[in-house]
Every structure is written in structure tokens, then in C-alpha cells.
Amino acid sequence: MRTYAPYITFPVAFVVGAVGYHLEWFIRGSPKAREDEKSILELREERKLQEQLGKDGTQVLSLKEKLEFTPKAALNRNRPEES
Structure with missing residues (x-):
């Protein structure tokens, strides 16, 4: 089964990618208009x-x-000021 995995997963991944690409193109509109x-x-x-x-x-x-x-240093903001 391990030897035939690439032959099965590649076409499935290719189809899923193509469908996703065309679905995104349909939703967003033409890429040339953008x-x-x-x-x-x-x-x-x-x-x-x-x-x-x-x-x-x-x-x-x-x-x-x-x-x-300029603002005071972030570490000195909560310390009381000495007079």
C-alpha cells in the first residue's frame, strides 16, 4: 500500500487544488480586474x-x-517620579 500512495494522493491533491483555484476565482472575480x-x-x-x-x-x-x-521608557512608566 505504501508504494502506491503517491499514485493515489497526487491526482486527488491535483483535483482538490484545481477545484479550489477555480472556486476562489469564481468568488473573487477575474484576477485581471484586480x-x-x-x-x-x-x-x-x-x-x-x-x-x-x-x-x-x-x-x-x-x-x-x-x-x-519623546515618551519615557516603558520600564519606568509605573515607577513614582522622584522630586
Whole structure:
């Protein structure tokens, strides 16, 4: 029985895979129609570019201003602050 297992399982797996592929294609629709859609990364990059269009790139916060708003370390959050 062990010697004939590949001859039985391969065609069964092939049929199950083909049925699954066509069922997914039927549910989701044509794969060619989905190619025209933009990926999430492309949409994110376009949104970031649109946000940057209205801003002046030379006006940025200094490093000291950025450091004031950094959160405390996660391990020190529950400790009482010393005065």
C-alpha cells in the first residue's frame, strides 16, 4: 500500500487544488480586474506625497524640540517620579 500512495494522493491533491483555484476565482472575480488596483503601499506613498505638497520642507523641528515629546521608557512608566 505504501508504494502506491503517491499514485493515489497526487491526482486527488491535483483535483482538490484545481477545484479550489477555480472556486476562489469564481468568488473573487477575474484576477485581471484586480491587477489595476493599487497596492496599499502605493496608496500610502501617494497620500504622504499629497501631505508633503502643502508643507514647507525647510521648516522642521529642532532636535531639542523633538526630544521634549519623546515618551519615557516603558520600564519606568509605573515607577513614582522622584522630586
